[in-house]
Amino acid sequence: MIIIIICIENNNQLQDKINDSFNFKGEKMRLLSLIAIMFSLLFGPAFADGHGVVNVYSARHYDSDVQLYEKFTAKTGIKVNVVSGKSGAIEKRIIEEGGGTADLYITADAGRLGAFKAKGMLQNGLTSEAIKSAVPKNFRTSSWVGIAKRARIVYFAPERVSGAELAGLTYESLADPKWKGRLVIRKSNNIYNQSLVASLIKNNGKKATAEWAEGVVSNMARTPKGNDRAQIMAVAAGEADIAVANTYYLALMLSGKKGAEQQEAAKKVKPFFPNQDDRGTHMNISGAGLVKGAPNKANAIALVEFLLSKEAQEHIVNNTFEYPMIAGVSPHELVVNMGLDFKQDLKTKVVNYGKNQADAVAAMTGAGWK
Amino acid sequence: MKTFNIWYISSFVISLIVIIPVITVFSSYFESTSDYFELLKNTFLFEYISNSLILLSGVLILTLVIGVSTAYIVSFYSFPLSNFFKWSLILGFAVPPYIYAYSLTAFFENYGTAYTILKNLFGESNYNLFIPKFDGMIGAILSISFSIYAYVYILTRASFYFQSDNLIELGKNLGFTKIQSLFKIIIPSARPAIVAGLSLVAMETLSDFGAVDFFSVNTLTTAIYNSWLSFDDLAFSNQLSFYLLIFIFSLFIIENFSRRKAKYHSPLQGGFKVKKKIKLSGFKSFLAFFICFIILFFSFIFPISQMLYWTFLYPKNFFDLNIQSLIVNTLLLVSLSSIILIFFSFISNYGNRVNKSKFLNFLTTISISGYALPGVILAVAYITFIAWFDNTIINYFEIQSIKKIFIGSILGLVLAYFVRFYSLSCNGIKSSYEKLNNTLDESAYLAGYSKFKTFTNIHIPYLKSSIFFVIILISLEVIRELPITLILRPFNFETFATTAYIYASQDLLEAAAVPSLFLVLIASLFILIISRYILKEDNE
Numbered sequence: 001m002i003i004i005i006i007c008i009e010n011n012n013q014l015q016d017k018i019n020d021s022f023n024f025k026g027e028k029m030r031l032l033s034l035i036a037i038m039f040s041l042l043f044g045p046a047f048a049d050g051h052g053v054v055n056v057y058s059a060r061h062y063d064s065d066v067q068l069y070e071k072f073t074a075k076t077g078i079k080v081n082v083v084s085g086k087s088g089a090i091e092k093r094i095i096e097e098g099g100g101t102a103d104l105y106i107t108a109d110a111g112r113l114g115a116f117k118a119k120g121m122l123q124n125g126l127t128s129e130a131i132k133s134a135v136p137k138n139f140r141t142s143s144w145v146g147i148a149k150r151a152r153i154v155y156f157a158p159e160r161v162s163g164a165e166l167a168g169l170t171y172e173s174l175a176d177p178k179w180k181g182r183l184v185i186r187k188s189n190n191i192y193n194q195s196l197v198a199s200l201i202k203n204n205g206k207k208a209t210a211e212w213a214e215g216v217v218s219n220m221a222r223t224p225k226g227n228d229r230a231q232i233m234a235v236a237a238g239e240a241d242i243a244v245a246n247t248y249y250l251a252l253m254l255s256g257k258k259g260a261e262q263q264e265a266a267k268k269v270k271p272f273f274p275n276q277d278d279r280g281t282h283m284n285i286s287g288a289g290l291v292k293g294a295p296n297k298a299n300a301i302a303l304v305e306f307l308l309s310k311e312a313q314e315h316i317v318n319n320t321f322e323y324p325m326i327a328g329v330s331p332h333e334l335v336v337n338m339g340l341d342f343k344q345d346l347k348t349k350v351v352n353y354g355k356n357q358a359d360a361v362a363a364m365t366g367a368g369w370k
Numbered sequence: 371m372k373t374f375n376i377w378y379i380s381s382f383v384i385s386l387i388v389i390i391p392v393i394t395v396f397s398s399y400f401e402s403t404s405d406y407f408e409l410l411k412n413t414f415l416f417e418y419i420s421n422s423l424i425l426l427s428g429v430l431i432l433t434l435v436i437g438v439s440t441a442y443i444v445s446f447y448s449f450p451l452s453n454f455f456k457w458s459l460i461l462g463f464a465v466p467p468y469i470y471a472y473s474l475t476a477f478f479e480n481y482g483t484a485y486t487i488l489k490n491l492f493g494e495s496n497y498n499l500f501i502p503k504f505d506g507m508i509g510a511i512l513s514i515s516f517s518i519y520a521y522v523y524i525l526t527r528a529s530f531y532f533q534s535d536n537l538i539e540l541g542k543n544l545g546f547t548k549i550q551s552l553f554k555i556i557i558p559s560a561r562p563a564i565v566a567g568l569s570l571v572a573m574e575t576l577s578d579f580g581a582v583d584f585f586s587v588n589t590l591t592t593a594i595y596n597s598w599l600s601f602d603d604l605a606f607s608n609q610l611s612f613y614l615l616i617f618i619f620s621l622f623i624i625e626n627f628s629r630r631k632a633k634y635h636s637p638l639q640g641g642f643k644v645k646k647k648i649k650l651s652g653f654k655s656f657l658a659f660f661i662c663f664i665i666l667f668f669s670f671i672f673p674i675s676q677m678l679y680w681t682f683l684y685p686k687n688f689f690d691l692n693i694q695s696l697i698v699n700t701l702l703l704v705s706l707s708s709i710i711l712i713f714f715s716f717i718s719n720y721g722n723r724v725n726k727s728k729f730l731n732f733l734t735t736i737s738i739s740g741y742a743l744p745g746v747i748l749a750v751a752y753i754t755f756i757a758w759f760d761n762t763i764i765n766y767f768e769i770q771s772i773k774k775i776f777i778g779s780i781l782g783l784v785l786a787y788f789v790r791f792y793s794l795s796c797n798g799i800k801s802s803y804e805k806l807n808n809t810l811d812e813s814a815y816l817a818g819y820s821k822f823k824t825f826t827n828i829h830i831p832y833l834k835s836s837i838f839f840v841i842i843l844i845s846l847e848v849i850r851e852l853p854i855t856l857i858l859r860p861f862n863f864e865t866f867a868t869t870a871y872i873y874a875s876q877d878l879l880e881a882a883a884v885p886s887l888f889l890v891l892i893a894s895l896f897i898l899i900i901s902r903y904i905l906k907e908d909n910e
Binding site for chain 1 (some may be wrong): 419420479480481482485486489496498499505557585586595596683684690751753754756757760761771773774778856857859861862863868872873875876877880883
């Protein structure tokens, strides 16, 4: 009740209603006015005004993102409203709201952005000079752009995997029987895996990829479980010899943010960047999409441009251990130590991850990939 | 038409609101949009159903063993701290399954807390391979069981407590040993209560989202959610919902039926005398103490310690968290939903009382079905319904869109809570309202009281304590609630539950510890307040 009273005090209109309510004679009327007040309270926030705001629906939720939005507000006066959650639920809400609320959808996978675009939920407009000059062509479309990059790579235990064994390793060769019982990777419902497999479908075709998935499944050291970090730790703990996981997880563990033990564990594994002799290592993005019917389109574009500024990019790479999207910004030191001179796959456009997503899921589940 | 009055209409409207999500799930105005997965569906369907069944059996067995054994020990024996265990064994309720899951993972994962302890005790070595990994299905079973075994414990204990002494005497006269009496007399006569507890456990298990999602165990509930959200495949989603609801409704019926039966075990007024507990000593006393302690440890002390450990290890997370705003948000939700739920429960109950219409009674019974619908499905059904309503009806009349009022607003959130928890509140009020004799009303009318005055001056004061009890129950549910809040909350609005979940889903379990800890502490406080009611021993 105290809270309600505090809220009421902040609202002059309601204050009047309260005064009125006490002027009424009879308990019935008083009760009715109380009900009226309660309902005004409920409806109050729904009619909140929307000038100088941008509404962000985010499937990424780092505290550092919030600090970044605060910087943007300080600079432009535009308030950033955020609602976060898992991408599926966020997307469903944007779709059902049917435009008029969401401005920007931020998520950590090109496959998701592409699939959302395919549903007709994004609009063109991220085409300003600032965006085009900052982001390489294969990491953007006119309706969504990459904000930061990550690579999906192989981790190995140097004690049990020799240099000769690794030489020339590709994603394709993970299906090689020599890795039988030695490989760990996440479940097939994981979007990072879906995007990786989608890129394989783009490069090698459906049939070859379906066979590849069968090979990978028969090489697994255990039924897939846990997140990317759990795969790396499984290699450190000796449950497997090689793991597939994103780059920033190792840096996160090495940073000590996950405690001294995981820092130790991270030192027991080494990163390996696959496909160096052909198209390069599989790259993915965290990105932002401009939602169809966005009520604050200009503000949304301004926020994307800000996220691609040097200041914001430095903030992102130092907090999330991703690779910067723009030139002239260095990743976090721990990421630099993992090696920067690897060949990135800039040939396979990330837009294919969304296009081939359904085929990727079919290939994996068809092979019995849990 | 005397019966067609304001009470009638309001009860009708309440029932309609609560039943809408169920109808939405089953409605056929959706079209199947992705037939791509057609071929895979049959294998998926089998996997989801079998996973749900494995999870269900695991949790049922575990909660049965834990709930009945602790209830037996605490009801029939006295040993050191037995009175403390009597109420502390319900504290497990304060730890929602998803938060239990975070602690379990943190402790047992590779290089987790267990590893740290072993390393500090015995020095450097690779202990990871020897530490059991409680994840996946086993993790989900453990998390859910320790969080909700108290349903079985509470109902079984009540039944044991009111079991007449004669039965136990009977056992002695028949020359049964204690074990024989337990299995041949005590447990069979408490069976309805045990079944009622187990059906509640089963309903909660089937509708759990947080823990199974965290361990990525594909159950019917997560599958409905995923096929609805990720694949836009509403036809498949409806098919799954159909199976799930059939499951849940049959449990609902079993529970109601068993409850009614369980009542016969309460002795008649006056015929009840407090049983003398058997005093244990020596090894037996230690064993009883040990069993209770182990259960208390695993259900409450273990998750709390893991979260405390993290909070001390990473104090930055504590200082970074905007605790004040989380408390304000939680209180706002708790107070608004309590007021609305209590208000409408009274309307419905009072309407039933003054009208005595069978149809009205039937409507009230239907309207409690909201609780059977898993929160995550309710939230999606709610959004879908509002969108449909807005696109067809509101659009037809060319009025301003109502979506912003109902989706992503406090109102929307409270409405969804209303549907979910209406059964809790309505039944809570109903059970004490029924004890209020009708002649009381008639005397009031004779004394010249209006119906309204009878309500405010006689009913409300009499029902004060049960209103309080219901408010605490609602508060407990609201602060633990995850999926509805997650899907429907407004901009820049977090609760302890959503904060913990979002950190956890970003692989920041250590940051999830602080909001989880607050949630558990607040919930424990609420539980302590109502433990007196839950464990009541005066046979009113």
